[in-house]
Amino acid sequence: MVRFADIDSQGHVNNVRFLDYLEDARFGMFAIDPARAGDKPFGGLVVTRHEIDYRRPLGLRAEPVRVETWVTQIRPVRFTLAYEIRDDDEVYVTATSVIVAYDVERAAPRRLAEDELVLLKRYAVQN
Numbered sequence: 001m002v003r004f005a006d007i008d009s010q011g012h013v014n015n016v017r018f019l020d021y022l023e024d025a026r027f028g029m030f031a032i033d034p035a036r037a038g039d040k041p042f043g044g045l046v047v048t049r050h051e052i053d054y055r056r057p058l059g060l061r062a063e064p065v066r067v068e069t070w071v072t073q074i075r076p077v078r079f080t081l082a083y084e085i086r087d088d089d090e091v092y093v094t095a096t097s098v099i100v101a102y103d104v105e106r107a108a109p110r111r112l113a114e115d116e117l118v119l120l121k122r123y124a125v126q127n
Contacts, residue, residue: 001064012057018093019050022083025067026097029081029123042116044102048078052095063087071124077101077109079120 008014030042058065065087073080078100085093103110112120 002058002061004060007060010057012059013092015052015054018052018054018085018095021065021067021085021093022050022095022097025069025083026081026099029069030119042119043110043113044104045099046102047097048100049098050095051097052093054093056090056092058085058092065092069123071120072096074112074117074120074124076111079112082125 002013006013006017006020030045065085068084068086070082071079072082078098081097081099083093083095083097084091085095101110101112101116102108
């Protein structure tokens, strides 16, 4: 849902707030949903790149928008997510994020675990 606090002085969602929407989608995809399905949540992950294309202004509204998210590339240490922030009629934002598996204790990249790769493949879309 678009929140009043997301709106800037021009009457539309501020560009920085879209990053929050993407973060919420990633969290749902890799922390909440896998746990509900009985899968182990992901280990440490860090975002190393975001790319966002703003297609249309998104203003304050009662109707929710959704963030559709899928995996476009899987490598041994990283993967790429694609997103659309949209409703049934319009696409407001398209975006991608590069996510790197991260070992918090070593403060260094790590290889994706087999169970993480299985989950990523479940969300993968072939181009």
